[in-house]
Amino acid sequence: MKRSRFYLKEKVIRKQHNAFKGFLFLNNMDNYAKLLERISQASRLQKEELERKVEAKRAKLSGLVSKEGAIQIVAAELGINFDRERMKISELVQGMKRVNVAGKILNIFPIRQYNKNGREGKVANMVIADESSNIKIVLWDISHIALIENGKIKTGDVIEIGNAMIRNGELHLSSFSDIKQSNERIDNVVTKRVYHIKRISDAKTGQDLKTRAVIVQAFDPRYFEVCSECGKKVIDSECKIHGKVEPKRRALINVVLDDGTDNIRALLSNELAIKLGLGEEDIFSLEKFYEKKSSVIGEEKFFAGSIRSNALYNTTEFNIESIEDFSIEDLIKDLEGNK
Numbered sequence: 001m002k003r004s005r006f007y008l009k010e011k012v013i014r015k016q017h018n019a020f021k022g023f024l025f026l027n028n029m030d031n032y033a034k035l036l037e038r039i040s041q042a043s044r045l046q047k048e049e050l051e052r053k054v055e056a057k058r059a060k061l062s063g064l065v066s067k068e069g070a071i072q073i074v075a076a077e078l079g080i081n082f083d084r085e086r087m088k089i090s091e092l093v094q095g096m097k098r099v100n101v102a103g104k105i106l107n108i109f110p111i112r113q114y115n116k117n118g119r120e121g122k123v124a125n126m127v128i129a130d131e132s133s134n135i136k137i138v139l140w141d142i143s144h145i146a147l148i149e150n151g152k153i154k155t156g157d158v159i160e161i162g163n164a165m166i167r168n169g170e171l172h173l174s175s176f177s178d179i180k181q182s183n184e185r186i187d188n189v190v191t192k193r194v195y196h197i198k199r200i201s202d203a204k205t206g207q208d209l210k211t212r213a214v215i216v217q218a219f220d221p222r223y224f225e226v227c228s229e230c231g232k233k234v235i236d237s238e239c240k241i242h243g244k245v246e247p248k249r250r251a252l253i254n255v256v257l258d259d260g261t262d263n264i265r266a267l268l269s270n271e272l273a274i275k276l277g278l279g280e281e282d283i284f285s286l287e288k289f290y291e292k293k294s295s296v297i298g299e300e301k302f303f304a305g306s307i308r309s310n311a312l313y314n315t316t317e318f319n320i321e322s323i324e325d326f327s328i329e330d331l332i333k334d335l336e337g338n339k
């Protein structure tokens, strides 16, 4: 009986996946339309003519390249690059090279050391924002990283970046890229976290993810207590910083999400579980949770958060940070780009 129910669920997921594929296509088309517009302006060629070149290029490459990829090849062949052109963050699309952009630094993450195949190096991450969106910046060059270490670039500064490249929704700077402080002012920056819509099968550790998915499994909540002052875990109502406190109850629920491309183990806090129609008492009583569990399974929402590795179990897990209902308005909002 369990098997057949699962089979039904699978069928539901396949159906949703087909709708989802259409959605992804739309999202990619949105990028493509932006590129088409820009290249048409820069080349003074009609969009129709550019589209014919794109199709010819794709045919020549046996359809191995996406429309987005093909139009960038066409642009390069026409001698168009965005070398001198400053882009808005919301205009940046996957695969773009020689990106020039300016933004205000929202935060700088601690610099990490790495050792890959005996080669040591450093990598720095930060988030910059303009009035259209925000994006994670990845610095690999030690002279760039030194700007952070020496305090020449700090949170709140406006910086100009040149000759960078978009990879996995992040802007990567190599030693051929430029980064410098700017005297410009950028007001009304988008500080709200922007999640990139992707499929679970494309999600990688360290990245964010936003996907429309179905909860296919839910496990027993784990309960613990945190300090009401700082939110850190407490043992016997004692916080390492604040001493004896009135602790707050927290719960973490492990679920499995499936978006049709793959599934992933995900973590849900008690605050977010409420968005799935669970009450406090359903979350904090195992008995009540069992009663309500079946209503949680099959819930379809937009889930957003970050992918991280669980070193203990050597697995990846999706830390859910936001849950949104799926509606046409949300869809349009996402297509328009994270307003």
Ligand SMILES: [Zn+2]
Pocket: 227, 228, 229, 230, 231, 232, 239, 240, 241, 242, 243
């Ligand atoms: Zn505390």
